[in-house]
Amino acid sequence: MNCSLLTLVVCLGSISLTLSASAPVVSIPAPDYTAQSVPLSQQAQSITVKVRSQDFLGSGIILRRNGATYTVLTNAHVLQAGDPPYRIQTVDGRIYTANLPQRLNFGKNDLAVLQFKSAGSIYAVASFGASPTPGDEVFAAGYPAVEERGKKQTFAFTTGKVGLVLAKPLEGGYQLGYTNNVKNGMSGGPLLNRRGQVVGINGMQAYPLWDQPSVFADGSKAEERLHQMIIRLSWAVPITKVMQMIPKAEKTTVTTVFSKAD
Structure with a gap:
């Protein structure tokens, strides 16, 4: 084997060793982009609202958005604590007058929904998970x-x-x-x-x-x-x-709803 051929073999061997050493990098799992980077408390606050009439009544969850219309889920007993008109206060401090959707009935479950419109502000909407098990x-x-x-x-x-x-x-x-x-x-x-x-x-x-x-x-x-x-x-x-019953809400309409800044 002449000198130039030997040099080529050594160079190829070096490349092979380099590739072998770097191979583990290829097998590193990709980052988990499903992991939440926003603190849970901040996520929770972004979807949680105050439910009011003349005074504070309770809390609610922004359930869904359809254009400028938002649906808020709360307890029936929260609404029973005050009289209409009801108002929703969002995380940014704005207060919106809300209506009770028609033709939506949760039966004897302690559930109710309100709807409001926001022409200028866009709010986070809740995502839903499976029922937890003891110890979760x-x-x-x-x-x-x-x-x-x-x-x-x-x-x-x-x-x-x-x-x-x-x-x-x-x-x-x-x-x-x-x-x-x-x-x-x-x-x-x-x-x-x-x-x-x-x-x-x-x-x-x-x-x-x-x-x-x-x-x-x-x-x-x-x-x-x-x-x-x-x-x-x-x-x-x-x-x-809730999700078993809420599809009916898609058929409802909201009327005479307006918003105002706090």
Whole structure:
């Protein structure tokens, strides 16, 4: 073998070693672009609104957007706490007058929707996840009621875990029990999973003031041991129940809705 041929063999061998050393780089998994880069609390706040009439009533979730029209999900008992006209206050502080859509009925489930129009501002809309299982980490969000005059109302975001998923719902459709601290005013706000997806709608606090029997939607009562477990947890209506019923909202219309800056 002459010198020039030997040189060529050595060079090719060097290239082969270099490629071999760099091969692992090719096998590195691509970045997970589905991972959320925005903090969960910020995601939750972007889709959570205040529901008002003359005064603050509770919280709500921006469920969907159709053009300039937004649908907000909340609890029926939140709306029952005040009289129309209802108003929605979004994360940017703007207040919009909202209407109750016609021909939408959630039956005996503690659910209701409002709709408002925003001609200038665009708001985030919730994404939805599957019902969680016991032990899953969940996050409850909303706006607790202010009890002291002059105290500023702040957004609350609490961490906990699912404690119970009932085989059949309690009255109002409540089926997800969790350890998060939920205060007055957070009713209607979202319960989220680790991906920032809404899995339920907050509505019942732990340790109710009146220890009444836990009653299921079918009218039967929970036995005492289960009842004691139920009252130690906060409760949400599963978002899966909402999505089974909400397609009817697409057929509704909103009239005489206007917006105004706060």
